[in-house]
Amino acid sequence: MAVxxxxxxxxxxxxxxxxxxxDEAKMRxxxxxxxxxxxxxxDGEEQPAAPAPRAIPLAASPAPQPVLTEKKLKEDGANGDSLFEF
Incomplete structure (x- = not known):
């Protein structure tokens, strides 16, 4: 709410x-x-003059990254598809 x-x-x-x-204390x-x-x-006067956020043009969007295929390692004594295979 603005004053x-x-x-x-x-x-x-x-x-x-x-x-x-x-007295001195109340004056301060x-x-x-x-x-x-x-x-x-x-501060109330400066607030409306704030710059608006810039929009990123659509033509400047980055090219899609190629998807890399995942190759599973086959090792003796591994626990299967666990993240904690050592």
Missing amino acids: GHERVITEIEKHARQARTG QSIAAIRALCDLLL
């Missing part, structure tokens, strides 16, 4: 008032909140 620019600016103004009236907290709200506004 409107006016709502964010109103919150920035509220924190600016708190920064002016509070309010300024940090203002920074976060500014980042929220700036």
